[in-house]
Amino acid sequence: MTPTGSSSGLPRAVVLLSGGLDSATTLAIAQAAGFACHCLSIDYGQRHRAELQAANELARTLGACEHRVIRLALNEFGGSALTDPTINVPTDGDQAGIPVTYVPARNTVMLSLALAWAEVLGSRDIFIGVNAVDYSGYPDCRPDYIAAFEKMANLATRAAVEGAVLRLHAPLIDMSKAEIIARGNALGVDFGLTISCYQAAGDGRACGVCDACRLRRAGFIAAGTADPTRYSATPVVNSAAQS
């Protein structure tokens, strides 16, 4: 069996790293907790592909031992404004219910891939930066969902059969966006490198008007710290042609 520890002697963790503010802070928390962090990003055909480059830069600057991008064509299923160019990203503020930027089963798919890699690495710890407070209404960001995934994962693998316990860490789940920003700042995260915008331009500049930009901007104001986000001079609104 693959050893649990890394060559550094630290226990290994798989960290889902999207390149946004939340996952960057999650990585910093996992590093501070003493894990050798193996970061995983999924190229799922998202509009805001600039986040993949941001993830790579964040993994490097935060001292992760590895960063991998796995390609998975979730856009072939469609059904989300983030993967279907015919559905516009809303830019007029929070709507009631689950927004069209919800990607069907995205966190379940990403956690499944993290579970697969964790098993190969001999890691018993997976980190994900979901958040149930400022969470945009996504079903797969809720605490009972995270608990149910962890329970399923502990029946799914060879390691589980052999008695290992897999822990699914969601350290941000009860934090406000302002609290996440404060924690990230305390841990040295350079939020200028992170990209939250659902329709970020190729150079990483944020539109400033989508739900993700609104939540993020409000978080910096509530945290009372400077917002290092690079916004587009002319906000990008409903640009379906962007990739």
Add this chain to the structure above:
Amino acid sequence: MTPTGSSSGLPRAVVLLSGGLDSATTLAIAQAAGFACHCLSIDYGQRHRAELQAANELARTLGACEHRVIRLALNEFGGSALTDPTINVPTDGDQAGIPVTYVPARNTVMLSLALAWAEVLGSRDIFIGVNAVDYSGYPDCRPDYIAAFEKMANLATRAAVEGAVLRLHAPLIDMSKAEIIARGNALGVDFGLTISCYQAAGDGRACGVCDACRLRRAGFIAAGTADPTRYSATPVVNSAAQS
């Protein structure tokens, strides 16, 4: 929201179709139960890629309304004889414990993708051909794993939040291989089209000596029916170079 029913008026189901004997019988069961079947295969870098062509042929002959193959590079993680060309497929009979042909978290990954597609289709039913009797010792083929995945899935999606109940069907879970073959024969499955071999040749011929071949061959003998499998004239043993 996407309607639950298909254009034919039948309720839609997503059926995981590997191209093997079990998933073919599962598809026939789903069709007989009155579902409009949307079949999903995963090209995960498996050695036995001939099964993907078999899946396509099976979907067509069994009357499924759609077949999709999603590419996902699970072989980048390695850790299994089915995805890592440096690990040989065992050919000397059943070993104790979980075999090296176990692909880390494979069923969790596949079910997650089925869940994503089901949500886009508006389907509330997913079928998977796992089997806990002649199951080669894989952890993610056990009834308690299937129940835990279903529970997690019912917290994961927009449909679940809106009150829909997702059902994860594993109709073969308590059946012996001989019973599966008898059921498939009764439903008109052409097992000559199916490929179970872990190291099937490019033309679909089976090695006859890997665990999957042994279980399958014993199943036909126990069922008392002819074995239509096309075996290699010279059994393929530990051919790591095959793809």
